[in-house]
Amino acid sequence: MATIDRSNTATAPQPRIHRQVVLPLGKSFEIAFNSIRVRFFRSLITTMSLVLAVSFLSFVSVNTDVANGLLSTGDPALRQALIRSGYDLAPEDTRADSSPKQRWIVILSLLVCVVGIVNAQLMAVTERFREIGTMKCLGALDRFILRLFLLEAGMQGLVGAGVGALSGAAFALLGNLLRFGTRALTTPAGDEILLSVAFATGVGCLLSVLGVLYPAFVAARMQPVEAMRVEQ
Amino acid sequence: MTSVRTIVRVANVTKTFQLGKIAVHALKGVDLEIPTGQYVSIMGPSGSGKSTLFNMIGGLDKPSTGKVFIDEVDISQLDAYELAWLRCRKIGYIFQTFNIIQVMTALENVTLPMTFAGMRSERATEKGMELLELVGLADRFQHKPFELSGGQQQRVAIARALANDPAIILADEPTGNLDLSTGEEIITLLKNLSHERGVTIISATHDIKMLNVSDQVVWIRDGRIDKIESREELTISVGRIDARAGA
Ligand SMILES: Nc1ncnc2c1ncn2[C@@H]1O[C@H](COP(=O)(O)OP(=O)(O)OP(=O)(O)O)[C@@H](O)[C@H]1O
Ligand SMILES: [Mg+2]
Numbered sequence: 223m224a225t226i227d228r229s230n231t232a233t234a235p236q237p238r239i240h241r242q243v244v245l246p247l248g249k250s251f252e253i254a255f256n257s258i259r260v261r262f263f264r265s266l267i268t269t270m271s272l273v274l275a276v277s278f279l280s281f282v283s284v285n286t287d288v289a290n291g292l293l294s295t296g297d298p299a300l301r302q303a304l305i306r307s308g309y310d311l312a313p314e315d316t317r318a319d320s321s322p323k324q325r326w327i328v329i330l331s332l333l334v335c336v337v338g339i340v341n342a343q344l345m346a347v348t349e350r351f352r353e354i355g356t357m358k359c360l361g362a363l364d365r366f367i368l369r370l371f372l373l374e375a376g377m378q379g380l381v382g383a384g385v386g387a388l389s390g391a392a393f394a395l396l397g398n399l400l401r402f403g404t405r406a407l408t409t410p411a412g413d414e415i416l417l418s419v420a421f422a423t424g425v426g427c428l429l430s431v432l433g434v435l436y437p438a439f440v441a442a443r444m445q446p447v448e449a450m451r452v453e454q
Numbered sequence: 455m456t457s458v459r460t461i462v463r464v465a466n467v468t469k470t471f472q473l474g475k476i477a478v479h480a481l482k483g484v485d486l487e488i489p490t491g492q493y494v495s496i497m498g499p500s501g502s503g504k505s506t507l508f509n510m511i512g513g514l515d516k517p518s519t520g521k522v523f524i525d526e527v528d529i530s531q532l533d534a535y536e537l538a539w540l541r542c543r544k545i546g547y548i549f550q551t552f553n554i555i556q557v558m559t560a561l562e563n564v565t566l567p568m569t570f571a572g573m574r575s576e577r578a579t580e581k582g583m584e585l586l587e588l589v590g591l592a593d594r595f596q597h598k599p600f601e602l603s604g605g606q607q608q609r610v611a612i613a614r615a616l617a618n619d620p621a622i623i624l625a626d627e628p629t630g631n632l633d634l635s636t637g638e639e640i641i642t643l644l645k646n647l648s649h650e651r652g653v654t655i656i657s658a659t660h661d662i663k664m665l666n667v668s669d670q671v672v673w674i675r676d677g678r679i680d681k682i683e684s685r686e687e688l689t690i691s692v693g694r695i696d697a698r699a700g701a
Contacts, residue, residue, distance in 0.1 A: 239525075239527050239532060239536045239539060239540060239544075240536070240539050240543075241533075241535035241536050241538075241539050242535075242539060242572060243535065243538045243539055243542050243570045243571065243572075244569075244570065244571075244572045245569065245570060246569070249569055249575075256557060256558070257557055260557040261557065352553060353555050353556065353557070355553075356553045356554075356555055357555070357566070358538075358541070359512075359514065359541055359547045359553075360541065360542060360547075360566055360567040360570060360614070360617075361538045361539065361541045361542020361543070361567055361570040361571070362538065362570060363534060363535065363538050364534065366570075445514070445515065446514045447509050447514045447515045450549070450551075450553065
């Protein structure tokens, strides 16, 4: 920049106030991804409760899938084995669905997990007030801030819930393998297991985004001066 | 110098902060006109309302009463989009605490406002490098803020403030957290910018070194403008102080 172009300096007549500020989606992804990468440890903490809750959900539903698979073979020996390992099966039952009590525990664990995410995200957002205020001074709209937080939560959710769902399924399969031998893995329940894993991942993703909604709204609505007055 | 446009006009602005039952009158009626291309320093003791005025001019906070005009547009009338555009394109901010985004590299910090302004990524990178070169940090473009010294961070902030060729640069105590010589470098850099690019620079400061480079000094005391001195008056009064000191 040896020569400085005077034609686009402030003394030239300038356009008045316009309204166009943008943050392209690709760039949003890039910023959100980098933000997670740089604060990896923080993200790990935020995601931990999600991983656990989702893996529990996945564990329970894969267990049910396997039990159903074993039942559907119609083998009386397997039926006896199921009853021995704690399934309440009446003689006419053809499915071994999870008990209401079990379902409640899963729902409770998911609820606790959402509260944990909200808590962790509120803390994460507070740590980032100055950054948010700065971005707003540079021309970011509330929407940009909201979008960045939602994208971050979505990505964290996808990875965290994915890991949780897979590990939950793996534990369930392992447990069944030990109890029922290789028959547990050769039942025709493959599709249902995949579906359960996908479902658990989806639920986890949703919860992650749900948990960040309130903190992200708080962050996005901050006035730049307020956000930057916070001592850090 | 016949047709100097006024770029910032502050009309009878007051600001009152309500702290519980106590009302703090940070600004008690400020009128100010700043012509395009000038280097204006706002001087005053701590707590006199410099930062408050700075925030009003920058559209970061709203006056309790009175109006602020940028380019003769009343900024209280702007909606969120227009305000964001103003912050993005028209004004560059420099803070005492640098406020570099910690998770981004120097270059990413400088290009962020260009992204908001809709500039293509390659062009933004190119221009970001030019600006980093201008502030003497081209070789540090990939460094994160914590790998840079305070003075270097402030230079990144200056490069970032210049990202979209703003008409105004607002600097709130840009040298407040820097040592003497680094502060001087920053001041020289700002002065050169105002000279070469015709950018209007408004800087709140305690720093007497700023006086030498200012076209105009606004003295503010207790939420009111005490006096406004132009460069000529200033050299005289500073000269007098020097003479007195010498006697
Ligand atoms: N958000 C706020 N809430 C309450 N009072 C405030 C707030 N911001 C500023 N004030 C008060 O307004 C007055 C002016 O503050 P301001 O920050 O503008 O001073 P300043 O001139 O920038 O001081 P310094 O040189 O120390 O930065 C002070 O009395 C301060 O306590
Ligand atoms: Mg101040």
